[in-house]
Amino acid sequence: MLDSAPPTDISAWFDSFARHLAARDIDGLLELFTEDCYWRDIVAFTWNVKTLEGKPAIRAMLEATLVSTTPSAFTITNTTQRSGVLEAWFDFETGVGRGQGIARFDDGRCRTILTTLQALKGHEEAIGASRPLGVRHGADRNRRTWTERRAAEEAELGSTRQPYCLIIGGGQGGIMLGARLKQLGVPAIIVERNAKAGDSWRNRYRSLVLHDPVWYDHLPYIPFPPHWPVFTPKDKMGDWLESYVKLMELNYWTGTEAVSARYDAAERRWTVELLRDGEPVTLKPAQLIFATGAYGPPRFIDLPGAGDFEGQILHSSQYSDGSRYKGKRVVVIGAASSGHDICVDLWEAGADVTMVQRSPTTVVRSETLMDLAFDIYSEAAVEAGIDVDKADLIAAATPFALQPPAQRALYEKIRARDADFYRRLEASGFLLDFGEDETGLMMKAYRTGSGYYVDVGASELIISGEIKVKAGVPIERLTPAGIRFADGTEIPADVIIQSTGFQSMHEMVAKIVDRETADAVGPCWGLGSGMRGDPGPWHGELRNMYKPTAQEALWFQGGNLALSRFFSKFLALQLKARYEGLDTPVYSPPLQ
């Protein structure tokens, strides 16, 4: 609801906008936009996640989609100034759904517009006033209680009744998508390798604590309570996810591994071979969703001479607890988040620790990030009426293409504020950067998902020399006693930990479906920025995530808690529309 009437010119703008859309007068409509305009659509117009950059791209999108979308009923719900820019929130309808959007203005014309699908008409979630009754009153000799219906669902789904969706991976991404689908009435099974929901967090290293604050991490439907810690410890997160799976009544198969999957295009069904508690099970879902983690399988780098090395080599994903390394000489290869955390954990356990840094890292102090970057995800924001759903929409309203300048400005502030910290860190020999274009942590996260560290303690240990750093010198080979570098130096080691990240999620497709399909689909994540690790062409959105891919009925879900939360809604709506047999014409122009 509006606290006060919107500015007259904004009302007039929306009147024109709606009139031109209704008349399919695209020329007239484009007059309402600035020259360097952007239209980000999430499933409302395009049945895709797309940012159209500039008038020709917007024109092409509207020409292709207006007839089927039939947008209408635009209503301004709020107007506000954000960082000096006039912002209008609006609701609208399409032929099949209800949407919500944000438009931002520059001198009376629209520079960016976000349109999102929020619900499918006639298929709304049963929440609030329309929540289920929980019981059928009256007498009924065929009554099935909630317990009996739930038990029947668990027994039947995947046995006498096929799920519509199969989600591979029961971490946060799979769980949140599963919860959305459950609320939309789409039969889904989540399969998880581990013994319990939450184990993907529990199994990580002992000292792991979320680096993002609680206000950014909420799951849908059951938000974290007000006493929840700012930074959730890993096992507490595991417990939350485990309870969430139970309380949301998800069909969640633990101890289950996906072995192979093949798609029958004629039948429009997958055949997926699974091992459930070691027993083979075949499922025939219509849709297959990979939610196997923000990244893919562990990435090992090639270490010449590894066979000679007499110590132990492991990957960071296998590391849990430093106590067994007390007094040992441990070399950690890798200088991103896990590398830093593991070095601290080892140091705290009394190991002799060296970090091998192969390329520069973006480092930001946690406190600084909290003060400057999480303004819309904070207690203050909540008190100002910006709940997590509103914050998500505000964040989504800025197209990826416009984020680098804003991020660059943010990092100028950060570097000024923490100049002394950065000077001392560089003096230790540590290689610092803020991305090739000085845009910092968040853009690195979107582009490559790696190469950064939110400092919660490691940097001061590096500065003081408690954690030694060997930076920027290539590894020549392992020797029986350690690592020899290209500069002729050698670091003795009892243990080498490869904190070298994970492969792209599409490697899981290669493993479970086949290499051909994986190659056709291409890599996940990254924007096509042309920066290191994120080759072009430019996509303007995260590659392959949360939207149709080159392989029919194959989808990807993942990312941190915030991205999993936000996009699980739209991925669930895309799946629901297909489940209900709605027409879902995907607009997918050649890349820009």
Add this chain to the structure above:
Amino acid sequence: MLDSAPPTDISAWFDSFARHLAARDIDGLLELFTEDCYWRDIVAFTWNVKTLEGKPAIRAMLEATLVSTTPSAFTITNTTQRSGVLEAWFDFETGVGRGQGIARFDDGRCRTILTTLQALKGHEEAIGASRPLGVRHGADRNRRTWTERRAAEEAELGSTRQPYCLIIGGGQGGIMLGARLKQLGVPAIIVERNAKAGDSWRNRYRSLVLHDPVWYDHLPYIPFPPHWPVFTPKDKMGDWLESYVKLMELNYWTGTEAVSARYDAAERRWTVELLRDGEPVTLKPAQLIFATGAYGPPRFIDLPGAGDFEGQILHSSQYSDGSRYKGKRVVVIGAASSGHDICVDLWEAGADVTMVQRSPTTVVRSETLMDLAFDIYSEAAVEAGIDVDKADLIAAATPFALQPPAQRALYEKIRARDADFYRRLEASGFLLDFGEDETGLMMKAYRTGSGYYVDVGASELIISGEIKVKAGVPIERLTPAGIRFADGTEIPADVIIQSTGFQSMHEMVAKIVDRETADAVGPCWGLGSGMRGDPGPWHGELRNMYKPTAQEALWFQGGNLALSRFFSKFLALQLKARYEGLDTPVYSPPLQ
């Protein structure tokens, strides 16, 4: 925050009120009240739960408490009209705490005032902006992770470290109190006989579903999510409680029975003997809280000739599932909620069912109750900004003494609306009443905790004769084949189910402490209304619940979810104050 300024006369009233309190001018203060005035205080002035009725009682309370309470800083936070009565919400402070209250006015003077303690200064809950960080940033060789600290707490509490509070009974009442104490940092252990948290719900009869709606049933800290059903099925409730115990990190001992307890007044400690998984354990808590259910142990009535009866006799608490009684003749003795529910369950299972009604029952259709009685606990209320905490305070602002007239008016409406239903129900022979003073279900609940049924289906089966009723005729004796009544009739039976309620909670005190203490403390629950089952003298509050009793360091917690939620806060604050060694002078005048 106030949407608009309070009416001038209300501002002036509060100015006078605060000035007279500060000056301890009780004569002047009483001028501000109507002749038939009420002051309900929950722990703020009296360290007790007390309603002072009339000016002499209020005068006596203020004379006794003002010096130690030092109330100040009265601030109006909202004014509103409720049912034609002007109502003002206010915050205030005492020497040790922060409070909240509601005053209602009649022609410029206050008729009822509620004062409640909401927090102890310097001991506020760590929520919202003051929530814990969850991790200590920086490097720390003595770091204990969250998991390690939590494991240590579980290992130490009750072993090397004594709990300050021991809560006997891990149902909803014990759990909510445990959660409040946890958030206040008071070491507490909850002991529960069953194998899992939530089993006290799971173990009840198959078709049990809460009769109160979700908006009335929230637990503190983690409210039910928006998709939660209106009426929670028993096993789903069990799952929620089980997750709640885990997520709130309660020290909850399952499979544990309290065997005996004795208080050492000199040492000010209890010695409690427990059996934990069959092994004896001794605890020495400072405070002992009975939370063994809204009522006490099952109540069996004396059935002459029971030894002759060749069928099965059981109590409703032992009944789970009707399926084993298919085709059998079952007589259910008792016509309150469980009696009705069990009759339906049996009928649905195909049993031949007769209900023996020994005294009249208050029946209200669930739909009618939802429409007319749960107005402040509803989706509409939530949308109007009345969350569960506000609703609780609104409900608490009406003293018990003033509830009968309002309830009588409500039941006049209900009886008019459902006149046809009631006519048909009485025509079946069923004995209907609305309490001795026509005040209906809620007053019966407060006075005796029994004698009513929220109709969710049984009544139509009674009307149609599918469930037979034998009403108002005393049982003479059991025969080998059934029940013979005083009117000479006999009903054959294979099974007799005593749905005859539970004993007062203070019987648990007799069992675990001793009869002398139980008798000194007296019965729990009931208002002393003088109505059947609730002997005088008039208390004006629920006897012994949530407040100091005649036995030092012995407390009672219980009631439905709503009462457990609301009063757990105030009981926890009373315990916290004692834990911190604050002065807690209990005002407890002789009964009125």
